[in-house]
Amino acid sequence: MKLSFNSRDYYIVGTYDSEQDKFLPDAEFTGTGSDLRIDYGKFYASKTFFDSKMNRRIIWAWVNESDSSEDDIQKGWSGLQAIPRQIWLDRTGKQLVQWPVEELNNLRDNQVYVYGKQLESDSVFEVSGITASQADIEIMFELPELEEAEFMDTSLVDPQLICDRQDSSVAGKYGPFGLLALATKDLTERTAVFFRIFRGDNRYVVLMCNEQKRSSLRDNLDKTTYGAFVDIDPRQEMVPLRTLIDHSIIESFGGKGRTCITARVYPKLAINNKAHLFAFNNGTLSVTISSLHAWSMNKARVNCWGGLDNMESC
Template sequence: MKAINSSCILKAQQVVEEARKKVEHTPYRLGYHIMAPAHWINDPNGLIQWNGEYHVFYQHHPYSPKGGPIHWGHVKSKDLVRWEHLPIALAPGEEYDKSGCFSGSAVDNNGTLTLIYTGHISLNEETDEFREVQCIATSEDGIHFTKHPQNPVITEPPAGGSWHFRDPKVWKHSETWYMVLGNQMDGLGNVLLYESADLVNWEYSGILVKSDGKLGYMLECPDFIELNGKHVLLSSPQGIQPEGDLYQNLYQTGYLVGEFDYETKQFTHGEFEELDKGFDFYAVQSFEDEKGRRIVIGWMNMWESQMPEQEHGWAGALTIPRELQLHDDGKLLMKPVVELKSLRENNISVQTMIVSENVRLDEVKGDQLEIIAKFSLANTSAEKFGLKVRCSENGKEHTIVSYDVKEQKVIVDRSQSGRGEGGIRKGKIEMLHHDVITLQLFIDRSSLELFVNEGELVMTNRIYPDPASLGVELFTEGGSVKLIELEAWTLKDIWV
């Protein structure tokens, strides 16, 4: 077995530690989200509960707040809430991964923590010519990793496939290991299926999902799971065209639900659904914990978006952990994991009231908040209502979370959210058989995650308000609405 070049790891670690001192107290630094100690982070990788602890790896460039040769950063936690930074786990340097250790997954192989990742080899940067292969690395202590001597364990894509060939997600069924991989064939995205008895020798088993054009030109970060007797493919398609309120981001993340037969290797499924309707959600990955929950974490940014934090020496973050559930109607729900309640302090309750104008909630303010607001739709005359958060004293800066009664759409408007990109995102939520809408907001210094009606609709967003913009308001347009109740908590900072 070949140990990872310790000098590469040590050098990268030293650079990050030195940069860490400069970014710790910068304005947009988050309080309870996973971030790199400094510099660049993108996709979550290798999510797993191993030896009783939760591990999250992530795509990391330790030398700059912009992308570059990608390493694997690493954090762990006992409770999914308080995270500890560990040494960088993977660094590029071998011939098969010299340009980057791209996204992948983690499994427990008889007690050995095993990472499966994509080795990226750039051949010509000007023409974007590259090769991608699949590799593994192992660890006995969950901190130090050794690259396998037979790497790459998959050396090339199948016949007809391009070198866009990445993001292995591996799981075990019966005594066989399975892998899904994103690939491009004939300019269209596909998800490939492989099988192995030992994680080293892999056999191609065909195409699991093939884009007909509607799923774009590449399917990144596939993740094939079983929920409530159904099979679900999570993926991040590139190249889906906008359609009304749908597919408004540069790239999407969503899912297909259906039936899979391990004998025939056939997956029959319904239509693609977006998993999150906000601005900043990509490359979601899942794992099952010891409690039997299916937990997901995504990258809380979007490619090519402005990232004002870069000027402070860092960029990117991951979402809070969410429990994934499959509803009876075939839709996926995402709910904040219950462990996040341990961050709560300073509970504030706002009693029932009729809201007919802007109401400043003087007792609710802050840049690290959880807010749960319940509104009655019965007899409401308002055309639109909701909350404004991270409000400035002069009212010029705020982020709006609202519900349009006629259109039955939840709207996040960050046109006046401060720095960074503005814009509006809308998500349809059926309320025909409900007369209460619940908005649950997790606000961190430069993020807003919104969960509507127990996770039926989720919208994830980066925002960059002035640090002094701390206010919260209720508002309506065109009439009044009944606020049934509102509870708020300040949330602890896990990084202090």
């Protein structure tokens, strides 16, 4: 069951009793940071439809601006829709999983790839050969020494607050590591999408962040840092990230779609062909890029319908 308020989309997993016409939740909604959200960034008023031809449910949502109403008036428009995502319940039945619809892959062009790249402490690696302002990146991080991770009691913390206080410039042991998107060559502007790994009670904890503190030299922008935990066990699988970049929007999917964060950013310098993309590691322990695949993305093809006798493409 989905709840949409305060410009956020929450959900509760449960069972629908058709005889009593009641929804029986597995857990109560608390109104705190522990509640499940479809996306932990700018993403709300979502709607779904069922695609019977391909037996899938697709979700589409609204993404509002992070600049001023004066900027909206100057542009002549405000807000946009996130890319369509396929959505389903994971095997454990505990949470939703989302992934960009497969048709989006038709826009991919000019692929580059990297395998087995080790990122030492305090290192940055540029992903070159693609259009960094409009790109699709899939990356897998391998962590060889998990027992060295820092301890954290997750019952006492707010993931978004950790991401804000321990941003991409604050070195931990495992993390921050991830991507610097819509960045200038000298990193004056950059939006960081990154992970931190902690040891919890009898398990490991994966934290995913989107930090916009240095996303733009412009003032008067909403540069909120977003954060959420990713329900994966790094002992059994690598830490995967897929990020879609489209000029002023960055949609990221951690843990193969278990945690999603969407952000609006407005770089002043890192625009069009002046934008760069980097993988980075600012933790004291090295991480390995097991694989990285990145593509330039072409513009979407939109069909225009002009009536039965006049169908054209534009």
